[in-house]
Amino acid sequence: MTEKTAIVFGASGLIGSNLVRHLLANESYHKVTVLVRRSLGIEHAKLDEHLVDFANTNALNTLIRGDDAFSCLGTTHKKAGSREAFQAVDFTLVHTLAQIARGNGVTHLLLVSSLGANPGSRSAYLRTKGEVEQAVADLGFPRTSIFRPSLLIGERNEYRLKESLAAAILSPLGLFLLGPLKRYRPIAAEQVAKAMIEVAAHPAEGLAIYQNEEIAAL
Known part of the structure; x- marks a missing residue:
C-alpha cells in the first residue's frame, strides 16, 4: 500500500478536528499537514503543523504539497462580521488554497460544502457555497469530491446559538424525517470526517x- 500525505485546511473546526484525529490513526497516510493560525495542541509523529498567515500565499505555496487535500474551511456571517468577510473565507480563501494545491500537483480535493449549495440560491450562504463548488471544480483536479452535509452535530470550540437550538430540535426528530426529508437529518461531524477518508481510500x-444521506451511508 502506498502511503500518502494528507493536507487539511480548517483543521481546528468541527469537521477538521475530527478529520485530523482519524487521519493520524489511518495507516494509509504517513504525514498529515495542517495549516492553522493557532496550534492544535497535538503531538504526533505524523503531524506536520504549520502556523501560517493565510494572506501570505507565497509562504503557503511551499507547504501545500501532498496527495489528498481536505478543505473544511467555513465560517458564518455573524462570526465573520460582514458579508464581505464571510465571502473572503468561504469563497476566496477556499478557492485560493485549492488553486495552490492544484498547481503543486495535489491529485484529489475533498471539499466540505453544505446541503442546498447552489450558485443561484437566494440565500447568500448557500449561494457562496454553490459558487465555490463550481470554482474548485473548474480547477480541473484529477479528482474532486464535494460533501454536502446537513446540520452538523458535535462539540465546537465556539458556541453557535442558532445551530445549537436547531440541533436540539431536529436531532430527536431525525428518525421521523423519511423519504425526501431524510436528507435534512442532522449528521455528526465525525461521520462526515470518516466519510471523507472512506471516499479518499477508493480510487x-x-x-x-x-x-x-450518502455521507451518512458511507
Missing part, C-alpha cells in the same frame, strides 16, 4: 458530489 476520477 476514482472526475467530480463526485455526496449529499447528506
Whole structure:
C-alpha cells in the first residue's frame, strides 16, 4: 500500500478536528499537514503543523504539497462580521488554497460544502457555497469530491446559538424525517470526517458530489 500525505485546511473546526484525529490513526497516510493560525495542541509523529498567515500565499505555496487535500474551511456571517468577510473565507480563501494545491500537483480535493449549495440560491450562504463548488471544480483536479452535509452535530470550540437550538430540535426528530426529508437529518461531524477518508481510500476520477444521506451511508 502506498502511503500518502494528507493536507487539511480548517483543521481546528468541527469537521477538521475530527478529520485530523482519524487521519493520524489511518495507516494509509504517513504525514498529515495542517495549516492553522493557532496550534492544535497535538503531538504526533505524523503531524506536520504549520502556523501560517493565510494572506501570505507565497509562504503557503511551499507547504501545500501532498496527495489528498481536505478543505473544511467555513465560517458564518455573524462570526465573520460582514458579508464581505464571510465571502473572503468561504469563497476566496477556499478557492485560493485549492488553486495552490492544484498547481503543486495535489491529485484529489475533498471539499466540505453544505446541503442546498447552489450558485443561484437566494440565500447568500448557500449561494457562496454553490459558487465555490463550481470554482474548485473548474480547477480541473484529477479528482474532486464535494460533501454536502446537513446540520452538523458535535462539540465546537465556539458556541453557535442558532445551530445549537436547531440541533436540539431536529436531532430527536431525525428518525421521523423519511423519504425526501431524510436528507435534512442532522449528521455528526465525525461521520462526515470518516466519510471523507472512506471516499479518499477508493480510487476514482472526475467530480463526485455526496449529499447528506450518502455521507451518512458511507
